[in-house]
Amino acid sequence: MIERARERGCRVEMITFTLPHDLSLPAGESMRRLKDALRRFSADGSMRRVLNELAFIGKVTSTEVTYGHVSGWHIHAHAIVVFEQQDDRETDAKEDFARSVELKKALYPGWKRAAHAVGAGTPHFKYGFDVRAVWSANDYIAKLPEAATAKSEAGKGRWGAEAELSKAYMKEGRKTSRTPWEILDGADCSQEDARLFREYAAATWGRSQIEWSKGERDLRKVFLDDLPEKVDEQLVYEEPEWVFDDEDEEMPDLGDENLVMERIQIGSSDAWRARVYAFGSIDRACALWESGDSLSLADALAGEGWHVEKVSEGGYRRELFEVEPSIFKERTVVEPAEFVATWPRRAGGVA
Structure with a gap:
């Protein structure tokens, strides 16, 4: 579906939705909050306006579950969102990621409102709501040629957005977390793992892992209507794709700010x-900015009475960095917008 959308020139983004969670939150309640928040986000009028201004076509959403011994059940969703082509100009990796950042800033307030409405805390702006440009295999080769060549020479395949949605069962947990299937592996010899898997099964029973937009926005009808549908037996015997965890290292580095x-x-x-x-x-x-209640520290200062003047626009630049002696890689880094903040002087020059 992504390949066909990109062939048509459509813009494709992957949005990851996460709510705050901890060890005290049961899987069932975490799942309920996520699903309810996703419904509220989709129904939010201001969010609909943002999407429609970008010529929104439709989306497909997948739910993924892991469990961490520090943070408990991590139930989150990935959505592939497709927009109509708005111009014929080809964009490079830097422009694609800059557009993703702008979309993130426009949509984050809606996700925060949805989170609060279901009784969750404020999602972290960096970790609780992610927007990332999605490319086809051909896009990947054209926009990150060095990474594509290196992966090909190493005999590796890509773990793309389509796999992120549909093949979560093939993933392995990180150092501090496990997938439900890794928990199931330990259920024979661990009562705690058996209890955790029962909790997971009860939370997901009767729920769809993948949900498509309804009606005319169903992306299967838009892009896949002329393809024959594969039966389960065909899917079972397809050659599997393998998972590699180095994809993030190849993406443009947008900084830690x-x-x-x-x-x-x-x-x-x-x-x-x-x-x-x-x-x-x-x-x-600073508290407003850190909580996500203001996406701009400059705006938050202005709201406190400061006079804030922008002296340069932000942007992105490419730079080389040394990963090993005499071995360099290229990355995209943030060029922050520059501001000067002054406290207004009162009459008489006192303050």
């Missing part, structure tokens, strides 16, 4: 005046 691309300069005299006349304003602005 929560993707809020700002650098704000505050002079010591301005900080002193704000401390005297608006004690805690910087802390309050």
